[in-house]
Amino acid sequence: MSAKHFINDPTHLVNTALLSIPHTNPALACDLPNKIIYRKPTGNGVSKQVSIISGGGSGHEPSFASFVGNGLLSGAVAGTIFASPSxxxxxxxxxxxxEKEKGVLVVVMNYTGDVLNFGMGVEKARASGLDVDMVVVGDDAGVGRAAGGKVGRRxxxxxxxxQKISGALAAQGASxxxxADVARLVAGNLVSIGSSLSHVHVPGRSVVETGQDELKDNEVEIGMGIHNEDGSERKVTDLPGLVSTMLKHCLDTSDKDRSFSDISSSDDVVLLVNNLGGVSALELGxxxxxxxxxxxxxxxxxxxxxxAGTYMTSLNGVGFSISLLKVADTGLGKGKSLLELLDAPAEASGWSAAVKTETWYRLNEEFKTEEQGESDxxxxSNLxxxxxxxxxxxxxxxxxxxAAEPDITNYDTIVGDGDCGIGLKRGAESILKxxxxxxxxxxxxxxLQGIINVVETTMDGTSGAIYAIFLNALAHGLRQQSxxxxQPITSQIWAKALESSLEALSKYTPAQPGDRTLMDALFPFVKTLSKTANIDDAAKAADEGAKETKGMKASLGRTVYVGGEGWQGVPDPGAHGLAELLLGLSEGLKK
Structure with missing residues (x-):
């Protein structure tokens, strides 16, 4: 593949692309330091509505930033190319x-980084008292149930x-x-699959000579993801044969590994044919x-x-995807069916509806971002x-x-990338300060909020995200009991809040006891504390859970990819670190 790009610096590329969006739609503004595109406040008496936020890595344009506008998204958050925003x-x-007055809905695609980072942002907002919900969309039939495992469909x-249907409903003033219910209804009736003739080159990365893993001239990869991920199979076929295979993956109910929908000829169906970026308009037709x-x-x-058109790309990927939506009843009455909401106008440059003339005149004035109201x-509370x-x-x-950092680091060197202990130590030292x-x-x-702020700014990676989500959800659980x-806070109040935060965490990670993760220590701690109201018993249960991860085959995390010997003799480093912390809490209460 050619490495030629007009803009080779990926940071400059993302920043300038974001800056271009308010030029094409004067109703929008760009918060460049945070890579956020959002609607300008109009101040013209327009009724408040539920705000819808989405986002993800850059490289999928016009998703998501160019979908911000009246009738669609309220804001979009961009990461670097193919990487989740923070x-x-x-x-x-x-x-x-x-706007937050009527609540905020976050719509995110099912990728680990997106789910964790958007989820942490959601829990942070909830902890501050806001009404926020989150819908995770997994529509890809390219990877079957067996291969997808606990992570599920991409x-x-x-x-x-x-995004379009929920955005139209929000614009009508719905709660x-x-x-959120309609967004989940749409997501639950969706099935998609993509195919491509090649992987794409990401600006700023070195070009590697074509190797055996690259597609041959006469091959197509079926089920390729939008981040260059491999698909489920490679075939030498023509377009009719390719489309036949893709539709079979979406509609064959006899294939139990891939049958994610029950669409039949009696159903009303919406078809979306999406250009992955490098297919000409002529060929897409x-x-x-x-x-x-x-x-x-x-x-x-x-x-x-x-x-049919360009909605979600993989940079300049020479491929396309097919999406099928089974039309279901929203139960909301006239004007609010899925089709009516899909047909409703959207004033977003990435959607087919054009920006109205009156909007250009009214909002094409210089806009200065005002920072008032940004205090945190x-x-x-009364706890x-x-x-x-x-x-x-x-x-x-x-x-x-x-003190346990050397052991944690040693364990993580064997089963991971060796940074778990250092990350936990860094967070602990920062909290002490x-x-x-x-x-x-x-x-x-x-x-608790003071501690959360430290965790969010000093602990990174997956473990940092998990701790931050859990602690934010804990704050939310406590606030609900205020x-x-x-009133004095009791062990029963703590236990109830911990139960709710454990439930919240399960929305963002499929990890459960037995997967060789920190959940093997966290889960027994919370459950035992809820049952006994005794932190000593709960800490011992966490320690036992961590020790039981020795020899346990990992289902999630980097340990999944570790081969050879050695991992069977050590506990999961995250579970061990958490157990040491919880044992320390028990020890501190005895002093």
Whole structure:
């Protein structure tokens, strides 16, 4: 492949692409430091609505930034090329860039980085008292159930139908629950698959000579993902044969590994034929015709709506994807059916609807970003704790975790990339510094929020995201139990909040006990504390759970890819580190 690009610097490329969007739609603004595109506040008496936020790695344009506009998204958060944006970017978008009065819905594709980082942003917003929901879209039939495992289907181009339909409903003034329910209805009735003639070259990366893993001139890869991921098979075939295979993966109900939908000839179906970036408009027309003819001939399906164009790309990928949406009843009445919502106008440059003339005149004035209202003051609660005791107990626990760093690092060197212990130590040391310098408070949530802020800024990677999501959800769980008058926080209140945060964490990671992750320590700790209200028993249960990961085959995380010998004799480093921390809490309470 040629490495020629007009812009070879990936950072400059992403930044300038984002800056171009307000030029093409004057209703939008760009927060470049946080890579956020969002609607300008109009201040013209327009009624408030549920805000819809989406995003992901750059390289999928016009998704997602060019879908921001009236009738579609309220804001979009961009990462670097093919990489998820950070949780901090997401948090800023939710808290400071969109309307929050009627709630916020986050729509994200099912990729680990996106789910974790957007999820952390959601939990952060919830912890501050906002009404936020999140829908994860996994529509890809390119990888079957067996290969997908616990992670499930990837999110690909069908996601744009979820965004468009939920965006139209939000514009009509529907509630957050109604919008989220319809988004889930669409996601649950979607199936998609993509194919490509080649992998793409990412600007800024070195060009490697074509090797045996690259597609040959006469090959096509079926099920290729939008981040250059391999598909399920490679074939030498023509277009009719390729489309036939793709439709079979989407519609063959006898294939139990891939049968994700039950679409039949009696259903109303929406068809989306999406250009992955490098197919000419002329050729996409021929592809669309082939898809429509095969649907009618082989499956007796005549789509009631056909969208063909460039919606979600893989840079300049020479490929296309097919998405099929089974039209279901929203139950919301006239004007709010899936088809009516799909047909509703959207003033977004990446969608087919044109920007109205009146919008150009009204909003094509110089816009200055105002930063008022960006304070992150923590709302106090009526849950009281003994801050002196809490500081003492935490100090004991954190010092025990720091002392365990050499063992954790050794274990992670064997089963991972060796950074787990250093990351935990860095976070623990930062929290200790925070405890020494922070103002004394007996408010449990204010105390916890200070720790959360440290975790979010000093701990990175997957473990940092998991700790931050869990702690934010813990703050939310505590706030839900706060009464109108001051009350001491009890072990029962902690246990209930921990149960809710464990449930929240399960939305963003499929990890469960037995997968050789920190969940093997966290799960028994929370469950035992809820049952016994005894932290000593709970910490011992966490320690036992961590020790039981020795010899356990990993289902998630980097350990999945580790071969050879050695991993059977060591515990999961994340589970061991968490157990040491929890044992330290128990130890601190005994002093």
């Amino acid at each position: 949780a901090e970017q997401v948090r800023r978008c939710i808290l400071h860039r969109v 999110g690909i181009a069908g996601t744009v139908l979820v 957050l629950k109604e919008v 021929g592809i669309t015709n082939e898809v429509v003819e095969q649907l009618m001939k082989d499956y007796k399906i005549k789509p009631v709506r056909i969208l 003051a923590i709302q106090s 009281q704790l003994d801050s002196t005791l809490a500081k003492s107990v935490l100090t004991t626990a954190l010092n025990r975790l720091i 925070h405890l020494d310098k922070s103002k004394k408070t007996d408010d449990a949530i204010v105390f 009464s109108s008058s001051p």
